[in-house]
Amino acid sequence: MTRKKSSTTSSFTFEKNVNDSYYTITTFDDQGKEVKLQALVFNKEMVQRDIENKEARSNNNELASE
Amino acid sequence: MSFLRYLGTNFILLLAISIDACVIGILLNKPNGVREDDHVWLVYYSNLLLAFLAIIFFLRLTYLQVAWGRKKRYVLAFNILNQGFAELHELERSESPEPLIKFNYLEKFSDALAQTFSHITNAQCSVCIKVLSEYNNRLEVWTLVRDSVSNNSRPLQKKDKAKNLHHWVDANTDFITIIQNMASAKKPYFCCNNLLWLNGYKNTRIADNSKQVSNNFTVSQFHKMRTWPLPYRSSFVVPIIPGYFNSNRYGKLAGFLCIDSQQTGIFKEKYDLSIIQGVADGLYNVLVKYYDLFEYNVH
Numbered sequence A: 001m002t003r004k005k006s007s008t009t010s011s012f013t014f015e016k017n018v019n020d021s022y023y024t025i026t027t028f029d030d031q032g033k034e035v036k037l038q039a040l041v042f043n044k045e046m047v048q049r050d051i052e053n054k055e056a057r058s059n060n061n062e063l064a065s066e
Numbered sequence B: 001m002s003f004l005r006y007l008g009t010n011f012i013l014l015l016a017i018s019i020d021a022c023v024i025g026i027l028l029n030k031p032n033g034v035r036e037d038d039h040v041w042l043v044y045y046s047n048l049l050l051a052f053l054a055i056i057f058f059l060r061l062t063y064l065q066v067a068w069g070r071k072k073r074y075v076l077a078f079n080i081l082n083q084g085f086a087e088l089h090e091l092e093r094s095e096s097p098e099p100l101i102k103f104n105y106l107e108k109f110s111d112a113l114a115q116t117f118s119h120i121t122n123a124q125c126s127v128c129i130k131v132l133s134e135y136n137n138r139l140e141v142w143t144l145v146r147d148s149v150s151n152n153s154r155p156l157q158k159k160d161k162a163k164n165l166h167h168w169v170d171a172n173t174d175f176i177t178i179i180q181n182m183a184s185a186k187k188p189y190f191c192c193n194n195l196l197w198l199n200g201y202k203n204t205r206i207a208d209n210s211k212q213v214s215n216n217f218t219v220s221q222f223h224k225m226r227t228w229p230l231p232y233r234s235s236f237v238v239p240i241i242p243g244y245f246n247s248n249r250y251g252k253l254a255g256f257l258c259i260d261s262q263q264t265g266i267f268k269e270k271y272d273l274s275i276i277q278g279v280a281d282g283l284y285n286v287l288v289k290y291y292d293l294f295e296y297n298v299h
Helices: A044-065 B002-028 B036-093 B099-121 B148-153 B156-163 B173-183 B219-227 B269-293
Strands: A003-006 A013-016 A023-028 A034-039 B125-135 B138-146 B190-192 B234-239 B256-261
Touching: A023 B173, A034 B173, A044 B099, A044 B125, A044 B138, B002 B036, B036 B099, B036 B269, B099 B125, B099 B138, B099 B148, B099 B256, B099 B269, B125 B148, B125 B269, B138 B148, B173 B190, B173 B234, B173 B256, B190 B269, B234 B269, B256 B269
Parallel strands: none
Antiparallel strands: A003 A013, A013 A023, A023 A034, B125 B138, B125 B256, B190 B234, B234 B256
């Protein structure tokens, strides 16, 4: 069972796999045959929070070294 | 073989110049039986021939400089690229649970790759690693890491956040082309040496995509050149997938590796593609590890 999702304007659809943490992108090849591609879809907020922490820490380190 | 051919043609040119110089030398000594008028004309023609050969020689050397100069730069670029791979391998070996360290390695890796391509192309190149996210039931692409030079000169992410700008996969020619090529078992990459001339190029950073359709050199083309909003005009994008990717059995799309430059006409697909794909293959394991280790995946 998968949670079906659709991309609004494109020639592909995507859905999150239930069994694992990956996504499936469904699109079509040259002959119009359906093709499924597995993809990693990151949690943007979580990663950006880590990036911001990293930037804040490197700024603090720079200030401390000055 | 190429060297022998190079040596052979240059030898013929040198021989011709030597013979010409000998003829001039003999004529300047005014041998018996040569009239004064003939003597002047012969010297004139010999000099003309000498000038002609000098021009051919110069053009050939210029051609070799251009053709072989880049190939020579590829050889030297591997030293810099090795530094980048050293960072990547160190990152793979690192057992630290600290994401900060991982980002630092990826940044250094991007720096090394940007330096490599700046060296190969003789133009300032920028590198970024982009990954996929989901927002409002739509797939978007955003920058995970960027090389430090362009990170300072292009504070785009903060602007995007302020404008609430999302880079949809289906609204960017490069990403959608790659996904469609992956499905059709074509070589999955996007390479354009002059985006201004690419018919129907779509980019979410360009406010009105409908203006980017003309391929004729018209007034609107001049306008486009003057008002081009992107900080790059050449772009090379490959998917971050394993080298032996097979959509049915093996491999996942982990993101996109993007190299771009303000200069046009700098990429040689024939050589650059295999380098960038090799690098993307190296990045694949790291991103998959990242994704699982830090639970960056969407639950």
